[in-house]
Amino acid sequence: MAEPEVSKDRIPPGVLLLTVGAGFVTLTRAMTLSFLAVKLQQTFGLTPMMIGLLLGFGSLTGAIAGPFAGALSDRTGRKVMLSLVLGTLSISTLVLGLAESVLLFSVAQCVAATAMSLYGPISRALMSDLCTERTRLKYFSWRYTASNAGWVVGPLIGVGAGLASTPLFLVGACVYGAMALLLYRSYRPAAVDPDEPKALRPGVIASIREAFGNSALVYFTLGSTLFVAVYGQWSATLAPYLVENMKDGATIYAYLLSINGLVVLTASAFTRPMIERVGPLRALLLGSGLLVVSQLCFSVSDGLAGFAASMVVFTLGEILVVPAEYMLVDSISYAKNRGRSFGAHSLSAVGGFIGPTFGGAALELLGGSAMFLLFAAFIILGTIFFFAGAGKQR
Numbered sequence: 001m002a003e004p005e006v007s008k009d010r011i012p013p014g015v016l017l018l019t020v021g022a023g024f025v026t027l028t029r030a031m032t033l034s035f036l037a038v039k040l041q042q043t044f045g046l047t048p049m050m051i052g053l054l055l056g057f058g059s060l061t062g063a064i065a066g067p068f069a070g071a072l073s074d075r076t077g078r079k080v081m082l083s084l085v086l087g088t089l090s091i092s093t094l095v096l097g098l099a100e101s102v103l104l105f106s107v108a109q110c111v112a113a114t115a116m117s118l119y120g121p122i123s124r125a126l127m128s129d130l131c132t133e134r135t136r137l138k139y140f141s142w143r144y145t146a147s148n149a150g151w152v153v154g155p156l157i158g159v160g161a162g163l164a165s166t167p168l169f170l171v172g173a174c175v176y177g178a179m180a181l182l183l184y185r186s187y188r189p190a191a192v193d194p195d196e197p198k199a200l201r202p203g204v205i206a207s208i209r210e211a212f213g214n215s216a217l218v219y220f221t222l223g224s225t226l227f228v229a230v231y232g233q234w235s236a237t238l239a240p241y242l243v244e245n246m247k248d249g250a251t252i253y254a255y256l257l258s259i260n261g262l263v264v265l266t267a268s269a270f271t272r273p274m275i276e277r278v279g280p281l282r283a284l285l286l287g288s289g290l291l292v293v294s295q296l297c298f299s300v301s302d303g304l305a306g307f308a309a310s311m312v313v314f315t316l317g318e319i320l321v322v323p324a325e326y327m328l329v330d331s332i333s334y335a336k337n338r339g340r341s342f343g344a345h346s347l348s349a350v351g352g353f354i355g356p357t358f359g360g361a362a363l364e365l366l367g368g369s370a371m372f373l374l375f376a377a378f379i380i381l382g383t384i385f386f387f388a389g390a391g392k393q394r
Contacts, residue, residue, distance in 0.1 A: 012130040014186065015130050017182070017183065017186055018143065019146045020146060021179050023146035023147060024150070025086075025119065026151060027149070027153060027154045027175075028154070029150065029154070030151050030158065030261070031154040031158040031168050032097075032172045033113075034154070034235050035155075035239075036055060037055060037235055038243060038250050038253070044102050044105070047364055048237070048364045049357075049360045049363075049364045050360075051356070052236055052355075052357050052360020052363075054110075055109070055236040056352055056353035056355065056356035056357045057353060058112065058113020058117070059228075059233060059350065059352025059356075060350055060352070061110060061113070061117075062113060062114040062116070062118055062349045063350035063352070063353070064347075064350075065114060065117070069118050073122055073126075078125055082126060083181075084180075085115050086119065086177075086183065087180040089112060089116065090173045092109075092112035093176060096108045096169050097166045097167075097168070097172075113352075117352065120349075121345065121346035124140070124326060137327060138272065144264070144268065144322060144323060145265060145268045145269075148261045148264035148268075149261060149264075149265055150261065151257055151258065151261025151264070152261035152265060153258075153261075154261075155254040155257035155261075159254045216332050217389070218389070219385050219386065219388045220325070220328055220345060220389045223325075223389065224325055224345060224348030224382070225347070225348040225350055225351040226351060226378040226382030227321060227325070227348075227351065227378075227379065228350075228351030228352055229358075230375045230379055231314070231321075232349070232352040233355050233356045234355070237355065237360055239253045241368050252304050252307060256307060259311045259312065260311055260314070260315045263316065263319070264315060264318075275320070275323055275324055280323075280327040280331075281386070281387070283321075284320065284324040284325065286320055287316075287317040287321035287324065288317065288380070288382065290316050291317035291318065291376075291379045292379050292380060293317075294313040294314035295379070296372070297310035297313060298314075299368065325386075328386070328389070354378075362374050
């Protein structure tokens, strides 16, 4: 019997959980993990280059694990994989709160960053499974807005409770653990197509090869890598820059985190219709232009007002680019390979290593202006890759 038409307009089971969960995950991240750069600089005395290398290494391991986790989720079920990732994030966050040595702190940070890198693509693939094509952009935008809602309050909680204080990490570990249990015991989505014989399902390695046989996906992944190098781990470079060069730099940094989240909440409702109207590629072009302008503005800012205005421009570019990226990747995937497509695309998380490492080196050796100009160049080159990938679709 055909499904009643009215059900098409209902929120699919699990979408609300994933959306609200994304908000709580980000809130917890904003009040704990986003201040790791400040803690490493003020507590352990590390240089900007070392901070960038350390914070970026977790993104690198996450990028390597992403394609395997994505392809594996096509076979075992994304709900199980996502619950496992959240459980790992809970344990590593607990260790971060209790660690007293640089070595233990660094290991826990790498594990947490790897888990966070996997959380994004697997949760997006799971949400994509639960949505129809015509509602996918709407729910992706909901998730993105909820994810950034935590950035409004989380940083202020972090400052009020003490930057990277132990109680915050303990609370964060409890939140991640509760999310893992709630997700695991919730609805039961089909892990794979029940009509597809197991013998016909490609193995993990074969799935990864198949994904990277798509030249459009390769170009999209290269473009996203350079974009992520700019917006994916901007806290790892901007925080040390502000702490070193501005009075009350850590407080200014917390305000910028909140401004980032606030702009997302207020502007996302307007950007989604724009993306639907002009298409993801043109929206990405506009967003990348704003990102370039924001980097130039950061390079000449010398106070809270200038950095706040630059962050507004940066965030407007980000909220155009991020959903557009997801829609472009989704446009070249289908139900049976969505996990491996998003998993392969998650290799773009290597940008979370490139940005802090090269940005931190530029900051330490050449100064802040050189770092911001480097990021502007990354955005321009990334945009070129996206247009090359779009050309392969035609």
